[in-house]
Amino acid sequence: MRRTARLLTGTALAVAAAAPAYAGSSTSLEVYPSSVVPGTEVTVNTAACGDKGSATGDAGAVGAGTFMLAPSAHEGEAVGQFQVPESAQPGTYEIVAKCAEGNRQVTGDLVVALSPAHGQMQPRGSLKTGVGGALGPDPVQTVAGVAALAVAAAGGTWLLHRRARGDRI
Numbered sequence: 001m002r003r004t005a006r007l008l009t010g011t012a013l014a015v016a017a018a019a020p021a022y023a024g025s026s027t028s029l030e031v032y033p034s035s036v037v038p039g040t041e042v043t044v045n046t047a048a049c050g051d052k053g054s055a056t057g058d059a060g061a062v063g064a065g066t067f068m069l070a071p072s073a074h075e076g077e078a079v080g081q082f083q084v085p086e087s088a089q090p091g092t093y094e095i096v097a098k099c100a101e102g103n104r105q106v107t108g109d110l111v112v113a114l115s116p117a118h119g120q121m122q123p124r125g126s127l128k129t130g131v132g133g134a135l136g137p138d139p140v141q142t143v144a145g146v147a148a149l150a151v152a153a154a155g156g157t158w159l160l161h162r163r164a165r166g167d168r169i
C-alpha cells in the first residue's frame with residue numbers, strides 16, 4: 001500500500017511539473033528560420049496573443065529594430081517579419097514580442113552564423129590524418145606492410161593448428 005502511494009505521489013508530481021512547460025510551449029515565439037546569415041528575412045509567429053491578437057516585435061538585440069505581428073489565417077496566430085542586418089555579428093539573439101492586449105510577452109531565439117562570403121572556410125581536398133591510403137606515397141612500404149601481415153597470419157594459423165592437434169608448443 002505504501003509503495004503504491006509513493007508511486008502515485010511521484011507520478012502526480014511529475015505531471016504537475018510538466019504541465020507548465022507544456023502550456024508554455026504553445027505560447028512561445030517561433031522563429032523561422034532559427035539559424036540565419038546576415039541579410040536574411042526572418043518570420044516569427046505566436047499564438048500567445050489570442051485569435052485576433054496582434055503584437056509588437058523587438059529584434060533590437062540583433063540590430064533589426066521593431067516590427068509588427070498581425071493576425072493571420074493560421075488558427076489564431078500573429079505573424080510578422082524582419083530582416084537581419086548585414087552588419088549582424090555571429091551569436092544567439094533573443095527576439096521578443098509583446099501582445100497588444102493583456103500585457104503578455106513571449107520570446108524566441110535567433111542564431112546568426114557567418115556565411116561563406118564573410119570568412120567561413122570550406123574544406124577542400126583530402127584530410128591529412130597520417131594514416132595513408134592503400135597505395136600511399138610509397139608503394140614499397142605498402143607491399144612490405146602487407147607481407148608482414150601475411151607472415152603473421154600464416155604463423156598464427158600454424159600455431160593454432162599445432163595446438164588443435166595436441167602438439168606441445
